[in-house]
Amino acid sequence: GQQVMQIPQYQHVQEGEDFTTYCNSSTTLSNIQWYKQRPGGHPVFLIQLVKSGEVKKQKRLTFQFGEAKKNSSLHITATQTTDVGTYFCAGSSGNTPLVFGKGTRLSVIA
Amino acid sequence: DARVTQTPRHKVTEMGQEVTMRCQPILGHNTVFWYRQTMMQGLELLAYFRNRAPLDDSGMPKDRFSAEMPDATLATLKIQPSEPRDSAVYFCASGLLGIDQPQHFGDGTRLSIL
Numbered sequence: 001g002q003q004v005m006q007i008p009q010y011q012h013v014q015e016g017e018d019f020t021t022y023c024n025s026s027t028t029l030s031n032i033q034w035y036k037q038r039p040g041g042h043p044v045f046l047i048q049l050v051k052s053g054e055v056k057k058q059k060r061l062t063f064q065f066g067e068a069k070k071n072s073s074l075h076i077t078a079t080q081t082t083d084v085g086t087y088f089c090a091g092s093s094g095n096t097p098l099v100f101g102k103g104t105r106l107s108v109i110a
Numbered sequence: 111d112a113r114v115t116q117t118p119r120h121k122v123t124e125m126g127q128e129v130t131m132r133c134q135p136i137l138g139h140n141t142v143f144w145y146r147q148t149m150m151q152g153l154e155l156l157a158y159f160r161n162r163a164p165l166d167d168s169g170m171p172k173d174r175f176s177a178e179m180p181d182a183t184l185a186t187l188k189i190q191p192s193e194p195r196d197s198a199v200y201f202c203a204s205g206l207l208g209i210d211q212p213q214h215f216g217d218g219t220r221l222s223i224l
């Protein structure tokens with residue numbers, strides 16, 4: 001079945017440093033989504049990408065969808081303590097339920 | 111803000127007991143999902159519904175787990191009998207457009223089976 005791999009599993013950064021998490025799918029995706037889960041909280045939808053090579057920005061967050069629609073990345077510029085949490089990618093091959101990656105847990109040291 | 115409501119937020123019980131978790135999806139959402147989250151396995155999809163009809167429950171142990179949607183405002187996940195390995199956070203999520211579209215998650219039920 002479809003698998004979604006995320007790296008790294010953990011990332012510790014100093015406040016102000018950049019952060020990137022990568023997502024790779026075993027199959028071509030129709031869309032990929034990113035979610036953020038704060039410690040003790042629930043996953044919250046951030047964004048959806050559907051087009052090959054698509055790039056979207058939300059303030060300091062930049063999301064990319066690969067040309068082959070099998071990989072994606074989330075980049076945070078100048079991290080802040082409010083960015084702490086686990087970032088999940090989730091992909092679908094089309095009319096199938098989302099498959100979530102294991103997530104990247106981000107810690108930000110002030 | 112519309113939100114998915116889950117009850118109870120926390121549940122501690124002894125093994126062998128029945129556990130029922132409830133979810134009220136966002137009004138108007140036609141897809142409902144049940145997930146289990148553990149440190150080891152991450153987010154696992156247990157079952158999902160569209161327009162109250164169960165589409166797939168292959169992600170959950172059939173002998174002890176059951177998921178139903180008696181009406182559009184209520185989804186339930188039952189475990190009977192419960193086992194210590196069922197300890198996890200169970201999330202319900204709902205969506206508007208389709209099973210591969212963005213989902214809104216509830217706060218979860220943190221379940222501990224002793």
